[in-house]
Amino acid sequence: MALKLYGTVSSDGTQRVQACLHEKEVDFEFISVNISAGEHKTPRFIARNPFGEVPALEDGDVTLFESRAITQYIANKYEGKGTDLIMKDPIQLAIQTVWMDTENQRFDQPFSKLIEAAIEGDRSGQDVRQYEKKLESVLDVYEQRLTESKYLAGDRFTLADLHHLPGMHFLRSTKAKGWFQGRPHVRAWAADILSRPAWVKVAAMSPW
Amino acid sequence: MALKLYGTVSSDGTQRVQACLHEKEVDFEFISVNISAGEHKTPRFIARNPFGEVPALEDGDVTLFESRAITQYIANKYEGKGTDLIMKDPIQLAIQTVWMDTENQRFDQPFSKLIEAAIEGDRSGQDVRQYEKKLESVLDVYEQRLTESKYLAGDRFTLADLHHLPGMHFLRSTKAKGWFQGRPHVRAWAADILSRPAWVKVAAMSPW
Structure with missing residues (x-):
């Protein structure tokens, strides 16, 4: 079934x-x-x-x-x-979990607020700049991390990257795209993960 | 070491x-x-x-x-x-992960805002009522869940419960304590997990 x-x-x-x-x-x-x-x-x-x-x-x-x-x-x-999508080595798995939790705790909330504001426009009543700043500071940490390894958890794509796909897709399609310009490693990572065939299939059905 | x-x-x-x-x-x-x-x-x-x-x-x-x-x-x-603290059976582990993610996605943010407001008082600028309502609706779901099993993930204490300890400790010490009254299963669960010797040691050092 x-x-x-x-x-x-x-x-x-x-x-x-x-x-x-x-x-x-x-x-x-x-x-x-x-x-x-x-x-x-x-x-x-x-x-x-x-x-x-x-x-x-x-x-x-x-x-x-x-x-x-x-x-x-x-x-x-x-x-x-x-x-x-999951690291086998216990220490690598712990590092993967750190970046999965970073997405959950730090990336997701400002991203969700920005997408809400984009959909609802001024009606959202969100202080958009506050969330943009939060997200930019998260991307600064990612930029540094991605100088150390190609993907967030290490040398291969895992759930730590996959969990960011809707958010990075949204950022790429908005003015926030400019944020990638000063962050070459984030830009390369975003281009890489967003071009994976699995995501391309999902993005093709997304209205945003 | x-x-x-x-x-x-x-x-x-x-x-x-x-x-x-x-x-x-x-x-x-x-x-x-x-x-x-x-x-x-x-x-x-x-x-x-x-x-x-x-x-x-x-x-x-x-x-x-x-x-x-x-x-x-x-x-x-x-x-x-x-x-x-971790379920062994893959399906039980998946259920544990659901409730760990519920804490992370739904319980933590309103709790963090309430504790911020409690510490900073009016200076926090938080719309306290909004976060109280959010947290109450989460506790309603927990009340239902805890009619089905003694702990969030099943019949024993796991990280899904443990992750809630600071938050439930804070709620018990504030006016939110009243929220437990109409939710007998949440009240029993809170009393149980907050009386664990491991938590009692931590709480003894907490300034709040």
């Missing part, structure tokens, strides 16, 4: 999981959730994700939510298939 | 790591970072954590930052020692 991914093509969390499934070359059924009809707030959907948000994954009897937990589940379950 | 933990007794990230080290019964050297003297922004400290924040961990040649990455490293490295 194929995995079932409940989501929307515009949700960054859904995109993160799609990218992971494509990297792992795992077949899945994409079930589009009708947000404007409030489908994500129905009891049936709440049973999949108690926060009433996309994405959610069903694998037989197993139901999971939180995009980064889903990617880790897929990367572990299909360890020998497609791209290997 | 003992592990070196750089931090402050008032930092929630440092407390999270201390709790983990005590649970695992691992000896460590606590090195207090003088924040008011700006020690966390010196080149020497930036080499440990490029974001210039506590905590950071040194284990011989390995240096790690981000409290949740550090706890996972410790829990994996000392697998057979002290409390087992």
Whole structure:
């Protein structure tokens, strides 16, 4: 039975999981959730994700939510298939976890606020400059890190990079693109990860 | 050589790591970072954590930052020692990861904003009510979850619970304590995890 991914093509969390499934070359059924009809707030959907948000994954009897937990589940379950997305050595794995947590704790929130502001325009009421500054300071740390290794966790592409794909895709398409210019290593890394065939497939369906 | 933990007794990230080290019964050297003297922004400290924040961990040649990455490293490295904090079964581990990510994505930000507001008072400029509402809705989901299992990830205490300790400790000591009253499972869970000897040691040193 194929995995079932409940989501929307515009949700960054859904995109993160799609990218992971494509990297792992795992077949899945994409079930589009009708947000404007409030489908994500129905009891049936709440049973999949108690926060009433996309994405959610069903694998037989197993139901999971939180995009980064889903990617880790897929990367572990299909360890020998497609791209290997998890470091094996315990110390390398710890370093991968550091950069996954950096994305989660430091990159995701300002990125989410900026995308909210871009979609809602002035209605968002966000202090955009505050979040731009936060994100720029995160990219400064990445610039330094990427002088030490080609990818965030080390010499190969892992979930630490993959989790950034929706965010870096968004940044590339906005004025923030200018931020890459003064940061050559971030620019090269972004160009590299955003051109991976798995991501190109996801980006082709994204409305942003 | 003992592990070196750089931090402050008032930092929630440092407390999270201390709790983990005590649970695992691992000896460590606590090195207090003088924040008011700006020690966390010196080149020497930036080499440990490029974001210039506590905590950071040194284990011989390995240096790690981000409290949740550090706890996972410790829990994996000392697998057979002290409390087992990680589920072994892949599906149970995936469920543990879901609740760890829930803490990271949904619980941590409103909690951090509330603690900031509590410390800085009106100077914080935070819309406290907004964060209180967010946190209450997260606790509603936990209340439901804790009717299904004693701990967030299942029938035993794991990192999914441990990561919440600084936050639940803070909530218990503020007016938010009232939130526990209407949520009996959250109240029982909080009482249980906050009374663990490992946490009691950490809380005894906390200024809040």
